[in-house]
Amino acid sequence: xxxxxxxxxxxxxxxxxxxxxxxxxxxxxxxxxxxxxxxxxxxxxxxxxxxxxxxxxxxxxxxxxxxxxxxxxxxxxxxxxxxxxxxxxxxxxxxxxxxxxxxxxxxxxxxxxxxxxxxxxxxxxxxxxxxxxxxxxxxxxxxxxxxxxxxxxxxxxxxxxxxxxxxxxxxxxxxxxxxxxxxxxxxxxxxxxxxxxxxxxxxxxxxxxxxxxxxxxxxxxxxxxxxxxxxxxxxxxxxxxxxxxxxxxxxxxxxxxxxxxxxxxxxxxxxxxxxxxxxxxxxxxxxxxxxxxxxxxxxxxxxxxxxxxxxxxxxxxxxxxxxxxxxxxxxxxxxxxxxxxxxxxxxxxxxxxxxxxxxxxxxxxxxxxxxxxxxxxxxxxxxxxxxxxxxxxxxxxxxxxxxxxxxxxxxxxxxxxxxxxxxxxxxxxxxxxxxxxxxxxxxxxxxxxxxxxxxxxxxxxxxxxxxxxxxxxxxxxxxxxxxxxxxxxxxxxxxxxxxxxxxxxxxxxxxxxxxxxxxxxxxxxxxxxxxxxxxxxxxxxxxxxxxxxxxxx
Numbered sequence: 001x002x003x004x005x006x007x008x009x010x011x012x013x014x015x016x017x018x019x020x021x022x023x024x025x026x027x028x029x030x031x032x033x034x035x036x037x038x039x040x041x042x043x044x045x046x047x048x049x050x051x052x053x054x055x056x057x058x059x060x061x062x063x064x065x066x067x068x069x070x071x072x073x074x075x076x077x078x079x080x081x082x083x084x085x086x087x088x089x090x091x092x093x094x095x096x097x098x099x100x101x102x103x104x105x106x107x108x109x110x111x112x113x114x115x116x117x118x119x120x121x122x123x124x125x126x127x128x129x130x131x132x133x134x135x136x137x138x139x140x141x142x143x144x145x146x147x148x149x150x151x152x153x154x155x156x157x158x159x160x161x162x163x164x165x166x167x168x169x170x171x172x173x174x175x176x177x178x179x180x181x182x183x184x185x186x187x188x189x190x191x192x193x194x195x196x197x198x199x200x201x202x203x204x205x206x207x208x209x210x211x212x213x214x215x216x217x218x219x220x221x222x223x224x225x226x227x228x229x230x231x232x233x234x235x236x237x238x239x240x241x242x243x244x245x246x247x248x249x250x251x252x253x254x255x256x257x258x259x260x261x262x263x264x265x266x267x268x269x270x271x272x273x274x275x276x277x278x279x280x281x282x283x284x285x286x287x288x289x290x291x292x293x294x295x296x297x298x299x300x301x302x303x304x305x306x307x308x309x310x311x312x313x314x315x316x317x318x319x320x321x322x323x324x325x326x327x328x329x330x331x332x333x334x335x336x337x338x339x340x341x342x343x344x345x346x347x348x349x350x351x352x353x354x355x356x357x358x359x360x361x362x363x364x365x366x367x368x369x370x371x372x373x374x375x376x377x378x379x380x381x382x383x384x385x386x387x388x389x390x391x392x393x394x395x396x397x398x399x400x401x402x403x404x405x406x407x408x409x410x411x412x413x414x415x416x417x418x419x420x421x422x423x424x425x426x427x428x429x430x431x432x433x434x435x436x437x438x439x440x441x442x443x444x445x446x447x448x449x450x451x452x453x454x455x456x457x458x459x460x461x462x463x464x465x466x467x468x469x470x471x472x473x474x475x476x477x478x479x480x481x482x483x484x485x486x487x488x489x490x491x492x493x494x495x496x497x498x499x500x501x502x503x504x505x506x507x508x509x510x511x512x513x514x515x516x517x518x519x520x521x522x523x524x525x526x527x528x529x530x531x532x533x534x535x536x537x538x539x540x541x542x543x544x545x546x547x548x549x550x551x552x553x
Contacts, residue, residue, distance in 0.1 A: 122213070123206040125180060128198040130191045133162060133169045134460050136334055140164050141189040142197065147179050150207050153200065160197075163330050166427070167458035177202050180210040187266035214288035264291035271296045331425035342488050347526040350483050351534050354517045355545040357499050360384055361516065363548045367439065376440055381518075382418075382472045383443045385496055387551055388544035389470055390414045390434035396537040400467050402489040403527045417466035417487060418446055420453045427453035428487060430466040466490065474498030474518065481519040491525040492534075494541075518545070 141163040153173040181199040262279040284291035393400040401410040414435040417428040429449035469487045473479035474497040484495040497519040524534045
């Protein structure tokens with residue numbers, strides 16, 4: 001390990017070490033001396049031959065230029081023996097004390113680690129993989145690159161913007177160097193976590209050497225069905241005459257991509273989608289078989305009529321329906337999977353209560369008058385609901401918990417997620433320690449995070465770590481009552497309906513008055529929150545809503 005660490009720390013000096021190993025046969029015999037060790041500080045000394053200790057036990061007299069040794073045969077006549085034969089003889093002679101051969105050079109490139117390549121003359125470089133920017137992220141998209149190929153990058157500088165399953169996050173550079181190659185350009189989608197997206201180098205003159213670089217198949221993530229890979233090639237060879245009739249019916253580089261994935265530029269993908277063309281039917285002419293714009297245009301020129309006829313046939317078989325296929329966004333895909341998991345694995349039950357909000361609206365009017373006088377932002381009903389929910393959680397902490405297989409985790413922080421609908425999907429930014437914050441602070445944070453959600457610029461710290469969720473469809477949309485799905489791993493979510501005017505009995509006989517009531521429904525995980533506990537929480541929440549002055553205590 002010490003030798004390896006020293007080797008990597010002297011990368012610049014060892015840049016041409018592979019040439020030494022390839023051209024100088026003397027390095028193969030360096031292990032003859034007991035105390036000989038490879039020197040990583042001075043590579044030019046690595047080929048010197050040591051004859052100390054047991055290094056000359058076979059009577060080595062001369063090292064020939066052809067990679068052979070002249071050794072004594074016991075009769076005084078030298079015999080020429082190859083270097084590999086010398087290795088075998090000395091291994092047999094020294095079985096009890098096998099010496100260290102030296103440094104092992106590996107050409108395999110770990111993702112996001114510096115690689116010392118010995119093939120193709122590539123200089124040392126660093127492969128940057130798609131990072132995991134959220135706990136649930138499995139793949140992401142490249143929104144745009146902020147650096148171009150050849151640009152100098154420093155530690156902490158933003159390389160590109162990555163669309164995760166929750167938001168768009170800036171990816172920073174970890175080491176200083178130069179951006180040599182961008183493998184996944186602007187708009188690239190469906191990039192698996194760990195897949196290489198760019199290459200950086202230490203020296204500016206090395207950038208040009210990666211102009212036509214493509215990642216090897218060893219860099220791709222292994223597929224679980226890899227053992228069955230030898231079978232398809234046999235079938236392909238048998239069906240070769242049929243395939244030759246349609247040379248563009250399959251993409252030859254697909255097997256090396258690790259499955260059914262097809263490599264294509266973002267512009268080519270967009271062009272193929274616009275013309276309803278399957279990329280698997282096109283042979284790529286770009287680097288590494290990558291499909292580029294010219295390939296799509298050539299396909300349209302030669303198969304234009306076939307494509308239009310296929311489109312008409314598809315429209316006919318679908319009953320002349322006019323429709324548009326909208327691709328899934330990352331946030332919508334992850335939201336769908338988490339909600340499906342929630343409904344399938346969490347035993348939901350629902351508690352509904354009507355709360356009188358006359359005093360709440362009166363207090364809101366008074367607070368907004370003070371806010372306007374001081375230049376602050378107006379406080380909404382939802383801000384008061386968040387505060388009341390947070391105080392109820394502090395009062396009934398059993399509802400501020402999560403289920404695990406071994407225990408129930410009860411949180412000491414009250415962090416409220418607030419559901420925000422955007423064009424890209426549903427976001428749930430978090431208000432941390434909502435029970436300890438004032439209404440003005442909660443109002444400012446909700447408005448700020450909601451705007452970030454609409455701009456698709458939330459960061460992981462803006463939505464992670466919530467312990468309870470509030471979803472309000474009443475104020476914005478006038479929904480009277482609904483049942484929300486729990487946001488795992490939380491155990492409860494409050495669905496807030498709209499406030500409506502109702503006629504209720506007055507204090508005396510035949511007396512009536514009009515009051516405003518808001519319907520709320522608590523969705524509970526029955527594994528954590530028993531029915532009585534959920535009812536106790538709703539009682540506390542209703543108390544804060546109907547007597548809002550108690551929230552100030």
